[in-house]
Amino acid sequence: MTDIALQTRGLGVKYGTFHALAEVDLQIRRNSVHSIIGPNGAGKTTLFHALTGRVRASSGRIELDGRDITDTSDDDRVRLGIARSFQVTSLFPNLALRENLRLAAQGRTPWQALAPWRRAESNAEALAIADEVIERLALAPVSNRLAGELSHGQQRRLEVGMAMAARPRVILLDEPTSGMGIDDIEAMKQLIRDLGRDHTVLFIEHNMGIVMNISDVVTVMRLGRKLVEGTPAQVRDDPEVQRAYLGNMITGDIA
Amino acid sequence: MNPLDKPYAQLALALLTVLVLPLFLKSGILATEILIFAMVVAACNLLLGYTGLLSFGQGIFFGIGTYVAGICLTRWQVPVPLVLAGAAVLGAATATLVGWLSIRRQGVYFVMLTLAFSQLFYFVAYTFSGVTGGDNGLLGVPRPSVGGTALNAPWSYYTFVAICFVAVFAVLVMVTQSTFGRTLLAIRENEGRAAAIGFPTRLFKIEAFAISGAVTAFGGALHAMLIGVAPLSNIEYHTSELILIMTIIGGSSSLFGSVLGAGFYLLLADALSTVWPRWLLLLGLVLVTVALFLQRGLWGLVERGYDLVFRRERAPETPAEEH
Numbered sequence: 168m169t170d171i172a173l174q175t176r177g178l179g180v181k182y183g184t185f186h187a188l189a190e191v192d193l194q195i196r197r198n199s200v201h202s203i204i205g206p207n208g209a210g211k212t213t214l215f216h217a218l219t220g221r222v223r224a225s226s227g228r229i230e231l232d233g234r235d236i237t238d239t240s241d242d243d244r245v246r247l248g249i250a251r252s253f254q255v256t257s258l259f260p261n262l263a264l265r266e267n268l269r270l271a272a273q274g275r276t277p278w279q280a281l282a283p284w285r286r287a288e289s290n291a292e293a294l295a296i297a298d299e300v301i302e303r304l305a306l307a308p309v310s311n312r313l314a315g316e317l318s319h320g321q322q323r324r325l326e327v328g329m330a331m332a333a334r335p336r337v338i339l340l341d342e343p344t345s346g347m348g349i350d351d352i353e354a355m356k357q358l359i360r361d362l363g364r365d366h367t368v369l370f371i372e373h374n375m376g377i378v379m380n381i382s383d384v385v386t387v388m389r390l391g392r393k394l395v396e397g398t399p400a401q402v403r404d405d406p407e408v409q410r411a412y413l414g415n416m417i418t419g420d421i422a
Numbered sequence: 423m424n425p426l427d428k429p430y431a432q433l434a435l436a437l438l439t440v441l442v443l444p445l446f447l448k449s450g451i452l453a454t455e456i457l458i459f460a461m462v463v464a465a466c467n468l469l470l471g472y473t474g475l476l477s478f479g480q481g482i483f484f485g486i487g488t489y490v491a492g493i494c495l496t497r498w499q500v501p502v503p504l505v506l507a508g509a510a511v512l513g514a515a516t517a518t519l520v521g522w523l524s525i526r527r528q529g530v531y532f533v534m535l536t537l538a539f540s541q542l543f544y545f546v547a548y549t550f551s552g553v554t555g556g557d558n559g560l561l562g563v564p565r566p567s568v569g570g571t572a573l574n575a576p577w578s579y580y581t582f583v584a585i586c587f588v589a590v591f592a593v594l595v596m597v598t599q600s601t602f603g604r605t606l607l608a609i610r611e612n613e614g615r616a617a618a619i620g621f622p623t624r625l626f627k628i629e630a631f632a633i634s635g636a637v638t639a640f641g642g643a644l645h646a647m648l649i650g651v652a653p654l655s656n657i658e659y660h661t662s663e664l665i666l667i668m669t670i671i672g673g674s675s676s677l678f679g680s681v682l683g684a685g686f687y688l689l690l691a692d693a694l695s696t697v698w699p700r701w702l703l704l705l706g707l708v709l710v711t712v713a714l715f716l717q718r719g720l721w722g723l724v725e726r727g728y729d730l731v732f733r734r735e736r737a738p739e740t741p742a743e744e745h
Contacts, residue, residue: 219618245620257618259611270608273601274620280601281629287601333619 171233172197172367173218173249173337178227180210180217187213188391191227195337195384200363202378203371204402205388211371212254214388215339218369219251220244231337245274248336252326252343254371260315264306264325267314268297271332300328304358320351327358338362340370344377356381379403424725427676429595435678436591439685440584450576452692454648457580457587458641459684463668464594464677465637470666471674472598473630474610479520479536480665482543483513483635485657487642492560492652493553502568502647506586509643510636516543517635521628540659547657559653563646573647583644590637594677597633606630638665671712673719682720 173195180188188210195201203211216222218229220241229237231247239247250271259267272293273280279290288294301310304324309317314325323343330338343359344352352374360381362368372378378385379399387394387408395405402408425431439460443453462484469475487509494500494508524535547554554560565573573579597603609616609623617623646652655661664687672683690708694701716722 221618240622242617242620242622245618251618253615253618257612257615259608259615261611262607266604270605270616270621271619273605274616277605277621280605280621281625283597283600283602283629283633285601286599287604290601329615329619 170197171195172231173369174230175218176228176230178214178217178229179225180213180222181225186391188217191388191391191393193386193393195367195369197367198363198365199383200359200368200370200381201384201386202382203369203386203388204373204375204378205394208390209388210391211388212341213391215251215341215371218339219249242274242277245333245335246277249339250330250333250335250337251339252330252341254341254345256319256322256326258314258322258325258329261313263311264314264317264321265297265301265310267325268300268328268332269293271329272296272300272334275333296332296334300332303331304328305354320347323347323351324355324358327355331362335366337367337369340368342371342373344372344374352377424728426678426725426728429599432595432676432678433592436588436681439681440588444577444580450580451648452688454576454580454583455645456685456688457583458644458648459665459668459688460681461587461590461594462638462641463665463672463680463684464591465634465641466665466669467672467674467677467680468594468597468606468630468634468637470669471676471679472603472606472610473627475525475627475630476533476666477524477536477631477634478533478659478662478666479517479524479539480634480638481657481659481662482520482540483517483638484642484645484661484665485543485547486513486516487639487644488646488652488656489547489554489560490639491643491646492555492563495563495566495647496560499566502566506640506643509639513639513642514632514636516639517631518628520635521631525624525627525631536662537659540662544654544657544659547654554654555652557654559651559655560646561651563650563652565647565650579648583648586640586644590640591677591681594633594637598677602626602629667709671709671719673716673721675718676721679719679721679724682724686720 171194175191175193178188178191179186191214203214205211213222217224220239224237228235231249236244236247259270269287273290279285301307306321306324309321314322317325327340327343330340340359344355347355356377359368359370382399384396385399385402386396387402395402395408440457443456447453466477466480469477490509490512491505494505520536520539524532524539527535548556565579567573568582571578573582605621605626609626613623642656645656668683668687669680671686672681673679690705691701694704712719
């Protein structure tokens with residue numbers, strides 16, 4: 168096995184004639200925390216869509232552990248070990264929190280769920296994973312409430328939990344802290360750092376405090392292209408990045 | 423969750439219906455028709471309530487079941503259990519085909535596709551009158567004995583249909599409780615997320631279609647044996663509409679709601695049609711009322727009634743603390 172969990176070569180995505188993503192070469196090291204930053208419209212979310220198979224790449228290649236997955240469907244990629252959370256919370260609002268996670272855990276073995284005679288509870292593993300994620304996210308007190316009734320911070324944590332429940336090798340988090348309060352952000356930072364120990368984490372984030380604090384590698388994107396890549400310190404001091412951000416956004420401290 | 427929504431409660435209510443209908447109805451034919459439509463409507467509910475698919479194609483499967491019974495019984499004297507099994511299999515196969523093609527589109531386009539298929543199958547049945555009897559349908563569909571028991575008397579046929587109904591209803595309850603049924607709910611809630619966590623959502627929808635089609639065709643076959651005819655009207659678009667209306671009146675949040683919907687519609691139609699020939703107009707008013715005031719259908723009313731009677735004294739659930 169190589170040291171690279173996920174890599175892209177010359178990845179491009181076109182929406183009509185608009186190049187949302189062009190010539191992106193990425194190498195995500197195994198068990199590292201890799202963050203993607205860049206101004207709005209830089210193509211960060213499109214990159215995620217392409218990596219998870221939600222949109223088709225119009226050029227280039229995507230490899231997971233050296234295996235070409237460019238033409239693999241989104242649900243197949245989940246089974247191969249890619250899971251994601253969404254920038255805009257996307258849950259099953261009328262189902263209980265625990266049921267949300269059970270479904271996410273069941274999603275790894277979806278063929279089993281096609282059997283209309285199998286009871287949901289017969290998949291003990293999925294239930295165990297759901298409980299484990301609930302424990303890890305400290306959501307136990309609300310585990311039987313409907314996802315739609317949870318507070319925003321709880322929903323954002325559940326959103327990340329949905330990705331964790333798939334037991335992925337590579338976990339993609341799209342702005343996990345968006346709209347969160349200060350206390351929640353700190354907890355999320357701990358969680359992402361924690362995830363980086365046993366997963367490969369790729370995340371999009373606008374909060375530079377978190378990015379500079381917990382990332383091993385930072386990739387800066389602009390206008391659908393990769394601008395700079397390096398350690399947090401390198402990126403922060405890069406003149407081109409400072410120009411892209413007009414020098415006023417990268418203020419976070421490096422721990 | 424309301425205790426009435428629990429699977430055993432649903433099953434108990436279905437059993438109760440089967441036992442109570444003969445006590446209140448004089449006509450065994452009407453009672454049998456209610457049970458047949460109850461299972462067909464419950465199958466429609468599997469699509470509408472559990473998967474979020476508004477299908478105008480249910481009449482296709484119903485009609486196919488009708489013709490399977492009509493053809494097998496008038497021409498070849500096939501034993502009844504085989505006829506019913508054959509209807510279910512052919513219904514499932516047709517539903518798989520219709521589902522496979524229709525769910526490529528979503529929302530209104532999906533609905534239009536099922537509508538188009540509904541018309542298509544109607545004209546196929548109309549055109550191949552050598553097989554289907556065309557406009558006249560297949561007349562003189564017999565009602566052979568099953569296992570040595572004659573079913574000619576209305577109430578003995580009712581007993582046979584009642585057993586089928588309870589079995590089918592139990593299967594549908596099992597399906598909705600299974601991991602498959604729970605995944606359908608997830609797909610209805612948020613299809614994009616269901617796909618993102620790894621479920622091939624199209625396959626699940628097709629399977630829901632197949633199960634729904636099998637049950638609907640099964641009901642169609644029972645219906646042909648009930649009225650002794652396999653009429654063209656059973657495969658008409660109007661039948662699809664009828665099944666949908668019953669589903670919506672009953673409420674799509676619970677399977678037993680469908681039994682209520684079928685019963686309510688047929689009993690009302692029976693009562694009104696003797697009073698006023700333009701009774702369909704009144705039915706329109708009922709539908710408007712349901713759409714405006716009873717969005718959870720008759721079942722929603724039952725749930726509310728239950729809460730009023732049994733839960734009045736209970737304090738609202740204590741909100742769990744934040745974080």
